[in-house]
Amino acid sequence: MKKRTVALIGGGQMGRALAGGMMGSDVIAAADLTVVDHNQASQQWWKENHPQVTVVASPDGHLDRSDVVILAVKPYAITKVAAQIAAGGSEKLIVSIAAGVPLAKLSASVGHQRVIRVMPNTPSLVGAGASAYCADEAATEADCQWIDEALSGVGVAAQVTEAQMDAVTGLSGSGPAYICLVIEALADGAVLCGLPRALAMRLAAQTVMGAAKMVMDTGRHPGELKDAVASPGGTTIAALQSLEENGLRAAMIAAVEASAKRSAELS
Numbered sequence: 001m002k003k004r005t006v007a008l009i010g011g012g013q014m015g016r017a018l019a020g021g022m023m024g025s026d027v028i029a030a031a032d033l034t035v036v037d038h039n040q041a042s043q044q045w046w047k048e049n050h051p052q053v054t055v056v057a058s059p060d061g062h063l064d065r066s067d068v069v070i071l072a073v074k075p076y077a078i079t080k081v082a083a084q085i086a087a088g089g090s091e092k093l094i095v096s097i098a099a100g101v102p103l104a105k106l107s108a109s110v111g112h113q114r115v116i117r118v119m120p121n122t123p124s125l126v127g128a129g130a131s132a133y134c135a136d137e138a139a140t141e142a143d144c145q146w147i148d149e150a151l152s153g154v155g156v157a158a159q160v161t162e163a164q165m166d167a168v169t170g171l172s173g174s175g176p177a178y179i180c181l182v183i184e185a186l187a188d189g190a191v192l193c194g195l196p197r198a199l200a201m202r203l204a205a206q207t208v209m210g211a212a213k214m215v216m217d218t219g220r221h222p223g224e225l226k227d228a229v230a231s232p233g234g235t236t237i238a239a240l241q242s243l244e245e246n247g248l249r250a251a252m253i254a255a256v257e258a259s260a261k262r263s264a265e266l267s
């Protein structure tokens with residue numbers, strides 16, 4: 001893949017995870033990245049953690065060298081930032097990671113440049129991201145190929161229809177938070193049963209990762225893998241009964257739906 005120079009507008013949580021992962025996996029070179037963030041603490045973070053990255057407070061006059069502009073500010077701020085870029089009059093690939101903001105709105109705000117909408121997630125930072133994207137009609141095949149390879153460099157990537165983006169947000173966009181809650185709760189359970197906190201956390205995180213890896217590597221249905229753990233009359237089936245009684249499945253389904261609904265509202 002030909003490397004592209006990138007400007008990241010909004011160097012917060014997701015911007016750090018995405019650009020950090022892309023630098024870590026050599027998708028982009030630190031020297032080819034410009035971070036625009038008006039927050040001084042955020043600028044300081046970038047300077048301390050990535051000294052080779054160019055860090056500025058405003059996009060004005062700083063986007064010329066960038067082939068791609070990634071918009072990573074909050075959804076409500078996207079239109080204003082996009083208009084600032086449009087005023088620069090440049091023809092760049094615009095990538096928005098904002099939840100809920102549709103391609104049509106983005107495209108109109110940036111003056112109908114090539115636009116791709118991405119829903120990434122924070123594990124991109126450690127090369128274990130799950131991202132989906134959709135492109136507007138002006139985006140070229142080379143643009144789609146670049147974003148696919150860039151996102152694949154930090155995890156798995158899938159092209160979806162724009163109508164599927166809210167569901168993606170509910171699942172993988174917000175999902176790391178649900179699973180971190182699960183890890184924390186599992187560790188709490190083990191602490192309740194007498195394990196030291198640090199060991200409980202390590203075993204909980206590894207168990208979640210191991211279960212996910214089993215699903216991915218074996219291709220077997222999670223129900224089948226679950227059955228393999230539950231011995232007749234054993235410990236696991238007693239725990240599964242408790243989880244069903246307490247509504248874990250319903251809670252997870254409702255969580256994905258709530259996030260997807262909120263994403264639709266943001267548009």
Ligand SMILES: NC(=O)C1=CN([C@@H]2O[C@H](COP(=O)(O)OP(=O)(O)OC[C@H]3O[C@@H](n4cnc5c(N)ncnc54)[C@H](O)[C@@H]3O)[C@@H](O)[C@H]2O)C=CC1
Pocket residue numbers: 009010011012013014015036037038039042057072073074075077081097098099119120121122173174
């Ligand atoms: N946090 C997450 O896990 C995910 C977030 N997203 C999307 O990423 C976007 C950013 O979210 P977070 O990183 O969580 O928020 P954040 O608040 O951590 O980061 C936003 C950053 O943008 C900066 N900023 C705000 N307005 C600016 C402007 N006009 N010019 C330059 N910089 C500006 C802020 O100072 C801040 O550092 C949102 O649109 C969100 O929907 C998408 C997927 C996952």
Ligand SMILES: O=C(O)[C@@H]1CCC=N1
Pocket residue numbers: 099169173174
């Ligand atoms: O909570 C949010 O709105 C963002 C979008 C998906 C994950 N975090």
